[in-house]
Amino acid sequence: MIDVRLLRTDLESVRARMVRRAKPELLLQLDEAVALDVRLRELATERDTLRRQVNDLSKQVGQLRRDGRAEEADSAMSQSRELGEQERALATQTSEVDEQLRQVMLRIPNIISDEAPEGVSDEANPVIRVHGLDGRTFADHQRVPHWETGVALGILDNERAAKISGAMFTMLRGAGATMARALCQLALDRNADAFEEIRPPTLVTTATLTSTGQLPKFADDAYAIERDDLWCVPTAEVPLTSISAGEILDEVELPKRFMAYSPCYRRESGSAGRDTRGLLRGHEFDKVEILAYAAPEQGRTLLDEFVARAAGTIEALGLPYRVIAICSGDLGQSHHLSFDIEVYAPGCDKWLEVSSVSWFGDYQARRADIRFRRTGQKGTEHVHTLNGSALAVPRVLAAILENYRLPDGSVAVPDVLLPYMRGMTTIGPK
């Protein structure tokens, strides 16, 4: 969440940036938060004054008892008792207001970076650069959607996936399954120079899913395991961000970098009927995520590095892609500044989002309470968090099945994947 103190010191500037998100109701939420904050501080001050009186009296009781002045002790005691009752009433009120404020704050999105382009929806996202398409044309044999190729080659079996788990689940077989794993391995290997590999839990608590911003607002998008009060992670960002939750790091540790392969679970509640074929959208998919905790001044540079890393892997796979900037109206709740990487799939003639790289400022760190201490300085600051998909498997796989499709209907294995494919150089029909 954003710093409540910004509402007291810099309200107009917060308001101006919320306006850019093009969601008018946000301003009302801000007003509500401001009012609650004012009320909270009034109540808290009053409560603390009473507490002080009770504390003082209680100390006196002890002292008077020791001095054998029983009558005075009794009188102080009953006085303290009365004030204590008032204090309790006020404390209850205070924590109610505190909780109300927290609930409002949890739903207020992050401050947008000045760098985020202006725009109301994803249609306004500007293309930053395009790679691998200059004057290029695609052959007819590449104009076959991956779901046809996948089924023909026996490496994609969504029919049986549906039998097992229902609609919007996918199943890879044979060389398809191998290639999915190869892609994970590739992404992990390419980032192992700078990131510690983690194999995190993928069922997490409500608190963990709240830290990254999925809860409370987007509960419908996540799978809940209610009996055990756990949630299936929609991305490894969730457990990775909470690794250092509640901790205070040393400045010298920053940036602290993690990467993880994990399955990702999404209900796709708002997308019924969209991209139902093939590998473009499923309830469960594999992804390799990279993430860093950083000092604020490191954030912007790291963001570029993350984009370069994600794009570099796509480039190494020989796939055409473009980088787009996410405009103000399309930026996610927790995001300060984001870039997406989209790969071109000639078979279905679509740009597929295969990576989203984001800088969160201290928005997540404040929720997760991740701080750091500057060397030689007193006090702590919240870290900045950044993360991005190093590689989202199904869509990259789809793009490979289309870009690398050969005239005879088989699919060539991209060179960088050869070491991971048990000697396979092409995927042919069984």
Add this chain to the structure above:
RNA sequence: GGAAGGAUGCCCGAGUGGCCGAAGGGACACGCCUCGAAAGCGUGCGAGGUUUUUGCCUCCGUGGGUUCAAAUCCCACUCCUUCCGCCA
């Protein structure tokens, strides 16, 4: 799932209901000493809120309760350790 023990500051660790935000030690920082260092000595050293400062308030796993007063007593929960059961 059953039984027992535990959870205190960066770490270790003491703590009889009031004089405990917390002894002592280590680590760390600064100073003295030294050519320099080690050792010695001295000083400092948890976090957060509010506040111009002083101050005040909160925090001893979490949440409740008892009490004028809780790290200390009671209840529930969580996690850790060990044993039994079960199991990849």
